[in-house]
Amino acid sequence: MTSRLAGNGAGVVREIALASRVQSALERLYHLDRAADVDGFVALADDGERETLFLRESEDGALEMALRLPRLAEDGQLDVICQIIEGVSHFVYVAERAARNRETTQLELELQAEVDKYIVLAASMPGFDEHASRRLRGELFERASYVHDEASERGERYRVASRCARRFVARIERDYVARARFAEMHGELRRFFHMSQGEKLRAA
Numbered sequence: 001m002t003s004r005l006a007g008n009g010a011g012v013v014r015e016i017a018l019a020s021r022v023q024s025a026l027e028r029l030y031h032l033d034r035a036a037d038v039d040g041f042v043a044l045a046d047d048g049e050r051e052t053l054f055l056r057e058s059e060d061g062a063l064e065m066a067l068r069l070p071r072l073a074e075d076g077q078l079d080v081i082c083q084i085i086e087g088v089s090h091f092v093y094v095a096e097r098a099a100r101n102r103e104t105t106q107l108e109l110e111l112q113a114e115v116d117k118y119i120v121l122a123a124s125m126p127g128f129d130e131h132a133s134r135r136l137r138g139e140l141f142e143r144a145s146y147v148h149d150e151a152s153e154r155g156e157r158y159r160v161a162s163r164c165a166r167r168f169v170a171r172i173e174r175d176y177v178a179r180a181r182f183a184e185m186h187g188e189l190r191r192f193f194h195m196s197q198g199e200k201l202r203a204a
Contacts, residue, residue, distance in 0.1 A: 114165030
C-alpha cells in the first residue's frame with residue numbers, strides 16, 4: 001500500500017499535469033497497472049532545489065511517498081522537464097516494485113530514470129529517427145553536467161547510471177531506431193524495466 005507524506009500544496013498545476021502525462025506514458029509502455037496517481041503526491045520544490053522523491057515506511061508497514069518537483073519555466077527549460085520525468089520515473093518504479101514486494105536500489109532507480117528520460121522525450125518528437133536519436137542522446141548523456149562531485153557517493157552513482165544508460169540507449173538506437181523496428185524496441189524496453197539491477201547493468 002502506498003500513501004502520501006505530508007506537505008503537498010497547491011500552485012503546481014502545470015507540473016502536476018506534466019507529471020501525470022509522463023506517468024501514463026510510462027505505464028502504457030511498460031504495461032503496468034497503476035498503483036497510485038502521482039498527482040496526489042506532488043509538491044513544489046523550494047527555489048534551487050532539484051526533484052526529490054521522499055520515502056519512508058509507516059508504522060503499519062505502508063510505503064509513504066512525496067515527490068518534490070521544480071517549477072516549470074515559461075520556455076519549458078529542458079533541465080526542469082528532465083527532472084520532472086526523472087521524478088515520475090522514480091515514483092512509478094518504486095510503486096511498481098512495492099506492489100510486487102520487490103526491493104530496489106538507488107543505482108537501479110537512477111539508471112531506469114536515465115533511460116526513461118530518453119524514451120519520454122523521444123516519444124514527444126515528431127518523425128523521430130536515428131539522426132534525432134543521436135542528437136537527443138548527445139544532449140542527455142554526452143553534454144550532461146552534474147551537481148555532485150565525482151568523488152562523492154552520489155556523484156559516482158549518477159555518473160555510473162548515465163554511462164550505462166548511454167550505452168543501452170546507443171544499442172537501442174542501433175538495433176531498433178535505425179531500422180524503424182519500434183514495436184520490437186518497446187518489447188526490449190519492457191524487458192529492461194523489469195530486470196534487476198545486475199541484469200540492467202549487464203544489458204547496458
